[in-house]
Amino acid sequence: MLIKAYAKINISLDVIGKREDGYHLLKMIMQTIDLYDHINIKRLDAGINISCNKPYIPIDDRNLVYRAADIFINTYNIKGGVDIYLKKNIPVAAGLAGGSTDAAAVLKAMRSLYEIDIEDRELMNLGLKIGADVPYCIVGGTALCEGIGEKVTKLTNFKNQILIVVKPSFGVSTKEVYKSLDISKINKHPDTDTLIKNIEEHNLFRVSKNMKNVLENVTLRKHTVLKNIKNELISMGAMGALMSGSGPTIFAFFEDMLKAQSCYDRIKKKYKEVFITRTI
Known part of the structure; x- marks a missing residue:
């Protein structure tokens, strides 16, 4: 197989x-x-x-x-x-x-x-x-x-949304990230119910604005380059950018392929592993 x-x-x-x-x-x-x-x-x-x-x-x-x-x-x-x-x-x-x-x-x-x-x-x-x-x-x-x-x-299928995925040159240990996380210091939690509603409505704009990952509190503090990647993606037309899992990969949603392709062509010159893809 x-x-x-x-x-x-x-x-x-x-x-x-x-x-x-x-x-x-x-x-x-x-x-x-x-x-x-x-x-x-x-x-x-x-x-x-x-x-x-x-x-x-x-x-x-x-x-x-x-x-x-x-x-x-x-x-x-x-x-x-x-x-x-x-x-x-x-x-x-x-x-x-x-x-x-x-x-x-x-x-x-x-x-x-x-x-x-x-x-x-x-x-x-x-x-x-x-x-x-x-x-x-x-x-x-x-x-x-x-x-x-x-x-x-x-949940309601959120397929065919265009995104760019950027993996910087280093890896991150999930175990170490969770070990460094202080739950009492998480000031803002994701509004999961609102996000589920946004997904049901296929509202990419609202999903992009409401998505949140509390592990960014740890990984972005240790690796400031990740903040730069997020800012770069947004400055190049992304609707929103977020770290996936414990990191260090950053992804960003785009409203159309033209903007995504333009961003991809520019950002892949800076980072080794960059992908343009879709949700399925």
Whole structure:
């Protein structure tokens, strides 16, 4: 099977509490975008064999793809293995769920390859053991994600919105960002209900003005270049710009392709990984 594993952005990200085990309680609106990794997967008699087009990507149990295959084989007592070739396009350590979406795609592919009759919900529960974004990546589209990410509610589809995605030359550790977050110092939380209403009305202008990510409090303070990227995108015609996930990727919505293309042509001269894409 040859499958596409799609990246996501956060139209909003709110931290509303913390569990006793240290996990943060989240309320966020996630959105799939048309930027994806290719995964080629086939059955083997035994074992898990992973290869990748990027030499810096681990191909052992540090990789979420490996862990997805391993957990699936062990959970359903599979008599066999898989060979996986991963062609990475989604930037790494970027806040775009690159590893999580690959893991989700592998879980879905293995369900088909080995003809295991299970619902998405069961697959999502399995995915949660790999990472908090994996359950959402199994569902995709426009969704409200709550808890530690495992409660996924589908929203009105916010597809075909044009955006530019800018990933600067460094990565960010999600764990470190959450560790540095002081919930008591979050002065302004996203208005999630209003954003959901804006999405239902397909009002890109209001979505762009109301979108918010509380993790910017940490990541933008550590990396001031991200503020510059946001300002540059807005000065080049974006309706609004926001950091995705724990960062450092910044995305911006545009009302038409002409403005987006003009911005893309200029900003890609400054930053290595720049994409012009759409919500799907």
